[in-house]
Amino acid sequence: MATSREWGEAFLEQAKEDLMAAEAVAGAKDAPATLCMLLQMVFEKVAKAAFLVRGMQYSQIRGKGHKAASDYALIIKRQPRMLATLGGEHWRGWLPVIKELEEASPSIAFNGGVQLRAQLEYPWEDPAVGTIRVPARDLPIIHRIKNPVDRTGPKLMMLARALVNRFSEMNPA
Numbered sequence: 001m002a003t004s005r006e007w008g009e010a011f012l013e014q015a016k017e018d019l020m021a022a023e024a025v026a027g028a029k030d031a032p033a034t035l036c037m038l039l040q041m042v043f044e045k046v047a048k049a050a051f052l053v054r055g056m057q058y059s060q061i062r063g064k065g066h067k068a069a070s071d072y073a074l075i076i077k078r079q080p081r082m083l084a085t086l087g088g089e090h091w092r093g094w095l096p097v098i099k100e101l102e103e104a105s106p107s108i109a110f111n112g113g114v115q116l117r118a119q120l121e122y123p124w125e126d127p128a129v130g131t132i133r134v135p136a137r138d139l140p141i142i143h144r145i146k147n148p149v150d151r152t153g154p155k156l157m158m159l160a161r162a163l164v165n166r167f168s169e170m171n172p173a
Contacts, residue, residue, distance in 0.1 A: 004056060004057055007052045011052060012046065015041075015045035015046045015049060018041045019164050022035055032145040032146045033135040033142050039157070040104070042160045043072075043102070044066055044068055046160075046167065047072030048068045049167065050072055051068065069099075069102045077092055086162050094156070094159055098159075101156075104141065106120070106121050106122060118139050123135070126138075
C-alpha cells in the first residue's frame with residue numbers, strides 16, 4: 001500500500017504537469033477560462049501534496065475535495081516562515097484569490113445538483129434572469145485575467161510557480 005509521502009509526491013508531480021499546461025495557455029493569451037481552471041487545479045494539487053507529505057492520510061485528502069487549496073492558503077497566511085519561503089508578505093493579499101478560484105470549481109459551485117454560483121468549467125443558468133452564462137464571458141475573475149492592465153493573471157502564475165518550485169522548502173520532510 002502506498003504511503004502518504006508517495007501520494008504527496010504523485011500529487012506534486014501532477015501539479016507540475018498542470019502548471020506546464022497553464023504556462024502554455026497563458027502564453028497563448030486566448031483561453032482565460034482554461035487558464036483559471038488549470039491554475040485552480042495546480043493550487044488544489046499542491047495543497048493536497050503538502051497535506052500528504054506532512055502525514056495526512058490519502059482518505060482524509062479525498063474528503064477535502066476541492067477545498068484543500070484554501071485550507072493550505074490559510075496555513076501559509078498564518079505561518080511567517082512559509083510566507084517568507086514563498087517569497088514574502090506581499091503574497092498574503094493574493095492567497096484569497098485561490099479561494100475565489102476554488103469556489104468556482106464545479107464540485108463546489110453545485111450542491112445536490114443545484115448550481116449555487118458561477119463556475120469555471122461549464123455554462124450555467126442565472127436564475128435571476130433565466131439567461132445562460134458562460135465562464136469566459138461572465139465569470140468576474142476571468143474578466144480580471146483578460147484585462148491587460150490587471151495583474152491578476154501574471155500574479156497567479158507567479159504564485160503557482162512559487163508554490164511548486166519552493167514546495168520542498170515550505171513542506172520539509
